[in-house]
Amino acid sequence: MRDYYSITELTREFGISTRTIRFYEDEGLISPIRRGRTRLFRHSDRQLLKNILRGKRLGFSIAEIREIMGMYRSPPGEAGQLRAIIRKVNLRRAELEQKRRDIDDLLSELEQTEEACLTRMAELGISPTA
The missing domain is CATH 1.10.1660.10 (Multidrug-efflux Transporter Regulator; Chain: A; Domain 2)
Structure with missing residues (x-):
């Protein structure tokens, strides 16, 4: 080393x-x-x-990183630090899972809008590539 x-x-x-x-x-x-x-x-x-x-x-802020690092240096020590990391990881995971659901919903809405536009264009005899 x-x-x-x-x-x-x-x-x-x-x-x-x-x-x-x-x-x-x-x-x-x-x-x-x-x-x-x-x-x-x-x-x-x-x-x-x-x-x-x-x-x-992992998406932690500087303040959160500072807090976690500070726990290692003083009580509750490494055990507290590890518990805090687990809590923060679980919160971050929940945020990301919600964002994934939001993105999936948005993609579905976009697909429905595109299908509706293509259907209407077909009814009007308009080519979708023109």
């Missing part, structure tokens, strides 16, 4: 911009070592960044 990673190495590894990493630093989610203007990221910073990006992919 390496001691330090540069910001460039992390941007390449995770496919994100330096601006993104600096944003997470400004938000207090990661704290690299500073040597002048150079940022040196420890293995723990790399792991935090990986977890932050996972949280973002």
Whole structure:
């Protein structure tokens, strides 16, 4: 395992911009070592960044990610953190399932509208491709 990673190495590894990493630093989610203007990221910073990006992919806000990360550092500790993640995952899943139902309903409405238009065009003798 390496001691330090540069910001460039992390941007390449995770496919994100330096601006993104600096944003997470400004938000207090990661704290690299500073040597002048150079940022040196420890293995723990790399792991935090990986977890932050996972949280973002799951749809968590920065505030939610901060809350989850904070639980790990203080009581209720990892057990509380894991419970909070499960609650948030379940909420996010419910939101996405509702969005899926909404999309399915919308697609059905669009299909019905298209069918009605095609039927009316046929009645009028209009070609649908013209």
